[in-house]
Amino acid sequence: MTTRTETPTLTTITQTSATPTATTIPIDTVTAAAVLTTLTIDQTTDMILSVCDAIMGNKEYLTEIDSRIGDGDHGIGMSGGMEKAKAALESGRPFADINSIFKTTGMTMLNSMGGASGVIFGSMFLSGAKGLPPMTELNGPALAVIFRNALDAIKARGGARVGDKTMVDALEPAVIAMDAIVTLEGTDSSNLILLLSSAEKAALEGVENTKNYAAKFGRAKSLMERAIGYQDAGATSVAIIFSAMYRYVSELFFSLSSHEKVILE
Amino acid sequence: MKKIINHDSNVIEEMLTGYLKAYSRYYERIEGFNSFVYKGRRKNKVSLVIGGGSGHEPLFGGFAGSGLADAVACGNIFASPNPQLIAETAKAVHEGKGVLFLYGNYAGDNLNFDMAEELCDLEDIQAAHVRVWDDCASAPKERIQDRRGIAGDVFVIKIAGAACDAGLELAEVLRITEKARDSINTIGLATSPGSIPGLDKPTFVLGEDDIEFGMGLHGEPGIERTTMKPVNELVERMYGELRKEMGLKRADEVAVLVNGLGSTTLLELNTVYYELDHHMHTDGLKVHDAEIKSYCTCQEMGGFSITILKLDDELRAYYDTACWSPYYAREEIGQQ
Numbered sequence: 001m002t003t004r005t006e007t008p009t010l011t012t013i014t015q016t017s018a019t020p021t022a023t024t025i026p027i028d029t030v031t032a033a034a035v036l037t038t039l040t041i042d043q044t045t046d047m048i049l050s051v052c053d054a055i056m057g058n059k060e061y062l063t064e065i066d067s068r069i070g071d072g073d074h075g076i077g078m079s080g081g082m083e084k085a086k087a088a089l090e091s092g093r094p095f096a097d098i099n100s101i102f103k104t105t106g107m108t109m110l111n112s113m114g115g116a117s118g119v120i121f122g123s124m125f126l127s128g129a130k131g132l133p134p135m136t137e138l139n140g141p142a143l144a145v146i147f148r149n150a151l152d153a154i155k156a157r158g159g160a161r162v163g164d165k166t167m168v169d170a171l172e173p174a175v176i177a178m179d180a181i182v183t184l185e186g187t188d189s190s191n192l193i194l195l196l197s198s199a200e201k202a203a204l205e206g207v208e209n210t211k212n213y214a215a216k217f218g219r220a221k222s223l224m225e226r227a228i229g230y231q232d233a234g235a236t237s238v239a240i241i242f243s244a245m246y247r248y249v250s251e252l253f254f255s256l257s258s259h260e261k262v263i264l265e
Numbered sequence: 266m267k268k269i270i271n272h273d274s275n276v277i278e279e280m281l282t283g284y285l286k287a288y289s290r291y292y293e294r295i296e297g298f299n300s301f302v303y304k305g306r307r308k309n310k311v312s313l314v315i316g317g318g319s320g321h322e323p324l325f326g327g328f329a330g331s332g333l334a335d336a337v338a339c340g341n342i343f344a345s346p347n348p349q350l351i352a353e354t355a356k357a358v359h360e361g362k363g364v365l366f367l368y369g370n371y372a373g374d375n376l377n378f379d380m381a382e383e384l385c386d387l388e389d390i391q392a393a394h395v396r397v398w399d400d401c402a403s404a405p406k407e408r409i410q411d412r413r414g415i416a417g418d419v420f421v422i423k424i425a426g427a428a429c430d431a432g433l434e435l436a437e438v439l440r441i442t443e444k445a446r447d448s449i450n451t452i453g454l455a456t457s458p459g460s461i462p463g464l465d466k467p468t469f470v471l472g473e474d475d476i477e478f479g480m481g482l483h484g485e486p487g488i489e490r491t492t493m494k495p496v497n498e499l500v501e502r503m504y505g506e507l508r509k510e511m512g513l514k515r516a517d518e519v520a521v522l523v524n525g526l527g528s529t530t531l532l533e534l535n536t537v538y539y540e541l542d543h544h545m546h547t548d549g550l551k552v553h554d555a556e557i558k559s560y561c562t563c564q565e566m567g568g569f570s571i572t573i574l575k576l577d578d579e580l581r582a583y584y585d586t587a588c589w590s591p592y593y594a595r596e597e598i599g600q601q
Contacts, residue, residue, distance in 0.1 A: 063464065071468060071483035072461060073343050080274070080341070110380075115318070115344030116373035119380060158376065218372045221411060226486065 035191045036253040039138045045093050045101050047248040052086035054244035055079055055237060062240075066233035069220040074117060074233040081113035081121065097134040102126070102146065116218055117234065120154055120167060127153030140190025144178035147199075151175045162206075164216035165227060167234030170206035174242055177202035193253055196246035203239040210235045266465050273463020277319050277341055284326060288591055292329065299339040299346065300354040303329040303590075311429045311438045312336070312358040315367045315422055316351060317374055318343040320462070321482065323592040324418055324561045325368075330590025333426040334367070342461050343483055345373035351381035355390060363391035363435035365442065367425055369414025370396035393435055395442045397421050399451040399572065401510040402479025402488045413481055416524035416561040417449040419593065420574045420584070427583035445580055450510050451524075451572040452503045455480035455487070459527055459566030468563065478502060482526070482563045496533070500540035500571070507573050508548065515549035520584060522572040525559030529567050534559075537569055553581065554598065 039047060055062075056079045063075030088108040095101050106126025110118055128146035129135075130153075135142055151171050160166040162173075177198040182190050210232035214225045220232075270276050277299060285292050285301055294301045300316070315325045316338030329337045335358040340346040345368075346354075355364045364385065368374045378394055385392040398409060399417025424445040428438045455477045458467035469484030471477060476494070479487030488506075507513070523538045525531075534557050545552055553576055561570070576584060585598035 067466065067468070071343055071485070072464065072466070073341075076461065076464075077341065077344050111347050111349040113344070114340040114347040114350070114373065114377060116371075116376055118344070118347050119373070119376040158372075221372075 034253075034257055036193055036249055036256070037139055037190060039192065039249070039252075041095055041098060041101070041136060042093070043252060044098050044138045045089055045095060047245055048101055048105055049086055049089055050248040051241050051244045052082040052089070054240050054247075055082040056086075058240055062233050062236060065231060065236055069215065069227045069230045070218060070233060073115065074237070077113050077115045077117045078121065078237055081109040081118060084108050084112040085125075097136055098138045098142070099129040099132060099134055102129040116158075117237075120158055120234065121237065123153050123157060124150040124171070140178075140185070140192055140195045141182045143192070143195065144175070144182045144190075147171070147175045147178060158217065160217055163213055165210050165213040165220065165232045165235075166217050167232070167238045169210045169213070169232060170203040170235035170238035170242075173202035173206045174199040174238065192249045193246070196242060196249055200239065200242040200246040203235075203242045207231050207235045207239045266460055266467075268460070268462055270462050276462045277339065280319070280322075281326070281339060291591070295336075295353055295357045298350045298353050300337060300350055300357075301326075301329070302336040302354075302357050303331070303334070305331055306335040306358065307331075307430050309360055309362065310432050311362045311435050312355065312360055312364045313367060313422075313425055313429045313438075314338060314351070314355050314358065314364055315418075316340065316346050316354070316378075317368050317371075318345055320459075320564060321562055327560075327590055327592030328419070328422045330588065330593070332430050332586055332588030333422055333590050333593065335429075340373075340377075345371065345377040348377050348380035348384055351378055352384035352388075355381065355385055355392060356388065359390050363393065365425060365429065365435065365438055366392060366394040367418075367422060367442065368394070368396060369418060370398040370410070370412060371414070391435060393439045395421065395425070395439065395446055397446055397449075399446070399449045400453065400479075400481065401450045401506065402452050403481060403485065406510070413485065415451050415453060415482055416522055416570045416572045417446075417451045417574075419522060419524075419556075419560050420449055420520065420572065421445050423588060423593075423595075424580060424583045426588060427586045430586070431583070441579070441583065445574070445583075448575045448577075448580060449572060450507055451570050452479055452506050453481070453487070453526070453568060453570035454478055454499055454503060455484075455526065455566065455568040456493070457528065457565075457567035458484060459563035462564070468566070476568070478506075480568070482561065482566070496536050497540050500537055500544065503571050504541060504544045507571060511573060511575060513548065513550060513573070513575070516551060518551040518553050518576045518581070519545070520554040520574040520576060521545070521552060521556070522560070522570075522574075523555075523557045524561050524570045524572060526566040526568040526570065527559065527562040528565045529559070529569050531557070534569055537571070541571060554584070560593070 059075040059079035066074035085108040110122030128150040215227040315334040318340040320342040338346040338354040397414030398412035400413040403413040404411035425442040587597040
């Protein structure tokens with residue numbers, strides 16, 4: 001077993017969030033008035049920084065997953081890219097808008113990592129906010145659109161589809177889950193905790209599903225059906241990213257709630 | 266694992282700086298990037314830019330030189346260089362005649378070099394690419410574009426470099442380079458794993474007495490895992506695969522490379538050639554030229570690969586020109 005630091009391991013994330021849809025959020029802490037629907041520019045920066053920390057903390061774990069069917073460099077690549085992104089975010093803040101946070105993260109990853117993950121994960125952040133009007137706050141619908149754009153860009157560039165044992169297997173279900181929440185909740189009031197818990201759950205299910213697939217891309221491709229039984233490292237990274245965002249908004253919400261002494265039923 | 270490095274996060278920087286300082290007479294780094302140019306490159310021609318993940322030295326860095334590549338884009342360990350790095354490398358050597366990118370056919374390299382071509386396009390630099398897919402054990406012939414690039418890179422770089430130096434237009438350089446690529450096959454054999462510098466675990470696990478035919482440079486699975494055998498049996502199997510793949514027959518003219526994967530000794534590699542020569546002679550092949558060296562490696566990985574380049578008059582002409590780098594030097598081969 002590898003030692004993992006800083007963030008919960010994926011296993012523990014799975015355990016704590018196997019059922020964390022909206023209904024498992026402690027109902028006694030939620031009131032109709034106290035729902036987290038937007039993040040400020042500063043909070044969004046912190047959220048993406050928490051994503052960087054989560055990936056860096058899972059470097060060994062991702063390496064181990066990748067080395068079963070890939071060449072074992074996914075953890076190193078992702079962690080290195082996120083380390084650079086973290087430095088760029090810290091030196092670049094305060095940002096003028098939400099878009100710049102995603103652009104800075106994506107460009108830094110794209111121009112430092114190399115490898116397939118550099119292009120794919122760099123594009124995920126870079127393409128997400130590309131073409132959107134500058135935003136001074138991040139709400140649920142915007143977050144859903146960012147990752148929908150990211151998914152479309154990645155599929156166009158890499159040519160992967162669900163079932164090919166790639167990060168798309170986690171990203172696409174997460175995007176669909178977010179779209180569903182936005183549709184359900186309406187475009188103005190999406191609960192970010194609900195949105196991201198659903199996305200995380202869908203991404204984790206996607207990771208589980210990659211165990212059933214033969215690889216169509218990357219170095220695991222030559223294993224074909226022999227890759228069945230093993231989860232995809234890129235999809236695992238996607239799940240870690242959504243887990244970190246979910247964790248960030250949850251912790252933010254509960255800390256805000258306690259500061260504001262929201263009285264609950 | 267004992268590894269002669271400082272901290273793993275700085276491995277590429279220190280390795281590259283050491284190399285470029287030692288060979289500063291010939292090479293110059295492109296400021297701010299893990300890439301460099303060959304100072305003595307011929308001007309007013311198509312520029313040849315090669316690259317890929319680091320850790321396979323002397324590929325790719327050892328193949329910039331006279332009659333070879335003009336510049337090299339170096340990635341992190343086993344990971345393709347990024348698009349910006351590749352595009353800056355191309356810009357540094359572009360002479361207005363276009364750039365040919367030459368690299369191994371891996372998902373990461375393809376994605377990054379494609380994006381680099383888009384960046385070049387924005388700056389009106391005409392760029393084309395050839396992906397080397399010589400490893401005939403990595404996928405069946407029907408899926409040739411799924412095959413990986415391994416030691417065959419060496420011969421493709423040699424011929425592409427000569428075609429560029431001949432002053433041909435980009436389209437013609439591209440045609441000849443693709444022809445070289447399509448005339449080359451390689452098959453490998455792994456006896457022990459390599460490692461990623463800084464990681465304690467090997468890139469794959471192979472039993473003490475086990476070997477694997479066709480295993481990739483990064484430990485990608487091959488075509489058969491079996492127990493260790495005498496070299497004559499190993500070479501017989503590998504040559505047989507190549508002969509079948511390439512349809513080799515009497516009087517075919519070939520150039521051959523026996524390539525060590527990192528830790529296999531020259532004594533062993535020479536013995537491989539001893540066996541290989543016997544088979545080629547028996548089949549009546551005309552061996553135009555042969556090389557025995559470790560060019561395309563994976564750290565301390567054990568094993569070797571056999572590469573065969575099938576020559577015709579055109580390819581032979583480009584193969585025969587002189588070239589030089591600190592790792593790959595050939596005299597001009599005259600008319601025989």
